[in-house]
Amino acid sequence: MTNSAPAIFPPSGIGDARPANQAVLDWVDDIATLTEPENIFWCNGSDQENDFLIAESLKQNVLIKLNQKKVPRSYLHRSNPNDVARVEQCTFVCTPTKEEAGPTNNWSEPGETYAKLRGLLKGAMRGRTLFVIPYMMGPLDSTLTKVGFEITDSKYVVLNMRIMTRMGEVALKRLGNDPNSEWNRGVHSLLDVSPERRFICHFPQDNMIISVGSGYGGNVLLSKKCLALRIGSYLARTQGWMAEHTLILGVESPEGRKHYVAAAFPSACGKTNFAMLIPPAHFKGWKVMTIGDDIGWMQIRDGRLYAVNPENGYFGVLPGTSYQSNPNAMKSIAHDTIYTNAAVTDDGDVWWEGKDGPRPAHAIDWRGNDWTPQSKEKAAHPNSRFTTPMRNNPALDPEVDKGEGVPISAIIFGGRRSDTVPLVYQAFDWNHGVYLGATMASETTAAATGAVGKVRRDPMAMLPFCGYNIGQYFQHWLDIGKRLTNPPLIFNVNWFRKGVKGQFLWPGFGENMRVLKWIIDRCERTGGALKSPIGWLPSPHDLDLAELDIDHKCVAEILGIDHEEWQKELLETEKFFDSLGVVVPEELLEQRKQLAVRFNL
Ligand code: OXD
Numbered sequence: 001m002t003n004s005a006p007a008i009f010p011p012s013g014i015g016d017a018r019p020a021n022q023a024v025l026d027w028v029d030d031i032a033t034l035t036e037p038e039n040i041f042w043c044n045g046s047d048q049e050n051d052f053l054i055a056e057s058l059k060q061n062v063l064i065k066l067n068q069k070k071v072p073r074s075y076l077h078r079s080n081p082n083d084v085a086r087v088e089q090c091t092f093v094c095t096p097t098k099e100e101a102g103p104t105n106n107w108s109e110p111g112e113t114y115a116k117l118r119g120l121l122k123g124a125m126r127g128r129t130l131f132v133i134p135y136m137m138g139p140l141d142s143t144l145t146k147v148g149f150e151i152t153d154s155k156y157v158v159l160n161m162r163i164m165t166r167m168g169e170v171a172l173k174r175l176g177n178d179p180n181s182e183w184n185r186g187v188h189s190l191l192d193v194s195p196e197r198r199f200i201c202h203f204p205q206d207n208m209i210i211s212v213g214s215g216y217g218g219n220v221l222l223s224k225k226c227l228a229l230r231i232g233s234y235l236a237r238t239q240g241w242m243a244e245h246t247l248i249l250g251v252e253s254p255e256g257r258k259h260y261v262a263a264a265f266p267s268a269c270g271k272t273n274f275a276m277l278i279p280p281a282h283f284k285g286w287k288v289m290t291i292g293d294d295i296g297w298m299q300i301r302d303g304r305l306y307a308v309n310p311e312n313g314y315f316g317v318l319p320g321t322s323y324q325s326n327p328n329a330m331k332s333i334a335h336d337t338i339y340t341n342a343a344v345t346d347d348g349d350v351w352w353e354g355k356d357g358p359r360p361a362h363a364i365d366w367r368g369n370d371w372t373p374q375s376k377e378k379a380a381h382p383n384s385r386f387t388t389p390m391r392n393n394p395a396l397d398p399e400v401d402k403g404e405g406v407p408i409s410a411i412i413f414g415g416r417r418s419d420t421v422p423l424v425y426q427a428f429d430w431n432h433g434v435y436l437g438a439t440m441a442s443e444t445t446a447a448a449t450g451a452v453g454k455v456r457r458d459p460m461a462m463l464p465f466c467g468y469n470i471g472q473y474f475q476h477w478l479d480i481g482k483r484l485t486n487p488p489l490i491f492n493v494n495w496f497r498k499g500v501k502g503q504f505l506w507p508g509f510g511e512n513m514r515v516l517k518w519i520i521d522r523c524e525r526t527g528g529a530l531k532s533p534i535g536w537l538p539s540p541h542d543l544d545l546a547e548l549d550i551d552h553k554c555v556a557e558i559l560g561i562d563h564e565e566w567q568k569e570l571l572e573t574e575k576f577f578d579s580l581g582v583v584v585p586e587e588l589l590e591q592r593k594q595l596a597v598r599f600n601l
C-alpha cells in the first residue's frame, strides 16, 4: 500500500514542467541515473496536476476517500504504522567535523554518508515515478526567501508540498537561469519504509538534504524541518539572520494598535492554538491574527527584528483540536485538507480523540481496523496530523505575504512544565532572555518517537532542529542582540503548570489572551510587574482576570516561585550546560551564576 509507489503516466500537459536552470537539470539527471525511475514527473503545482495526482493516489490507496459533503476536497492518508513521527535518532547533521554539528546533533561524516545513501538509493525508484518539486519558502518579494527542489518517489509528498510551500512556477521564476544561484537540493525516497533503512541527513555546507525510508511528514516534507529549520539555521548564522521554531501572531487592540510576537514552543505544545487564538468575550475588540504556526525567519532592519513565515500551510496535530480549543483550526481543516492517521467514521467523516461531539459508536482506526469506544487503542494516532493551506485560516494576518516581514515586539519561550515554571515572566534584558531560551525544558510529546512526558532541555525549542553547533547557535543569538537597537522583549510562559492534586492550574487556550495582553502591556511600558529572582513577574492584579472563573489560590500558585524547585532547576541547568561541554558561551554561564546569586545560592 503506502510502502509501494508504482509509476504513474500522466497525460500530456501534466508533469512536464522542466526548469530552465541547467544546474537543476544536471542534478536531476544524476539522481535519476542513480535511482533508475520508470519516468520523471516535473511538477508545476497546477490545479490540473493536483487533480490528476489525487485521482492516482485514490486508485493506489495512497489516499482514502472521505465523505465529500462533510469534508469537501479532503482525503485521508494512512502511513505505515512503523512510521508515524519524526525520528530524531535517525536524523543526522553531516558537517565536515563533528564539532561543527555540536553536542546535540547526531553527526556522520559527509563522504561516508553520501556513499551509504547513494548505495541505498541505487535503483530505489525502479518501477516508480521520480517527481521533481520546485518550491519557494517565504513570500514572493522577501530577501529571506529560499528556493528548494525536492525529488521524491511519493505522491503524498507532492500533494503535501503543494499545500505547505509556494510550489511550481513561482519557484522557477525566483531561481532564474543562473547556474550559481543558491538553492536547496532535497532527495527523498520511501525505499521500503523500513526503520533499519531510515535516515534523514543534512549537509549544510552543500545545502543538501537526503531523506530515505520514511513517509512521515516531518521526515519527508523537506521544506519544513529539514530546510526551513536545520539547513535554514545554518544559513541564517552564516548570513546574519535567524531561523526559529516559532509561531508568529499579530495582536490588535480595539484602538487599532498592533504588535507582532514570535513564540518558540516545542512540538505539540500548542503553537497552532496560540497562533490562532480567539480572545474571550471580555476582550471585546481585540483581534489575534496568524502569520505562521511553526517557523519564523527573522532579520534585522533599522535595529528591529522583522519576521516572515516561510511556509504556506499548516501541518498540525489533530488530537485535542476542536471548536472549543481552536475554532480557527477547525474552520481551516473543514475542507481542502489532507488528514494523516486519523480515524474514519461510518459516514465517511474524519475523527480523532478530542474532536467536538460524542465519540462515534464505531469507526475505522488509523491503522484501518475496527474501533469502538471500548477499544484499548486510540482511534487516531496521538501524532495524527492535518495538512491545510494557510489561506483557509479565517484569522490569517493581512501582512502574511509582506516581503519585509512584520516587526517583532516580543519573543516568547514556553514549554510543558508541570512544576517550577510560572505562568509568565519577563527577562531582564536580551542576554537574560537568551539564557531563558537556552535553558528552557519541556515534557516530551508524541511528535517524535520515544518516551512521552519526560522533561528534557530543549533550547529555544530547537533541540531537534538546530543544524549546527548549539554553542555557536547561542552565540548567534547573543550577537544578534548586539545588533538590535530596539530588541523585542523576551518572555517565558507555561500554560501547563499543575497543582498539588495534579490538575492544570490555568485554563489555557483562548484565556491565554490574558497573558498575551500583559505581554503587550509590558511592550507598551504600561503593564505592572514585580522584580523576582527569575525576572519580572506579574502580580495577580497585573493580569486582567475579569470574568475568568478561576480560584484565586490557583492564580497565586501558578505565579509562584518555589525556591526548592528553582534550586533543583539551577542544578539541572548546570548539568545541561556541563553536558554540552566547552561550547556554552561565557555570557550564559554568567547569567546562570547571577540567577543563583539572586536566589542567595
Ligand atoms: C512539527 C514538529 O511537526 O515540530 O511541527 O514536530
Ligand code: MN
Pocket: 245, 266, 267, 268, 294
Ligand atoms: Mn514544529
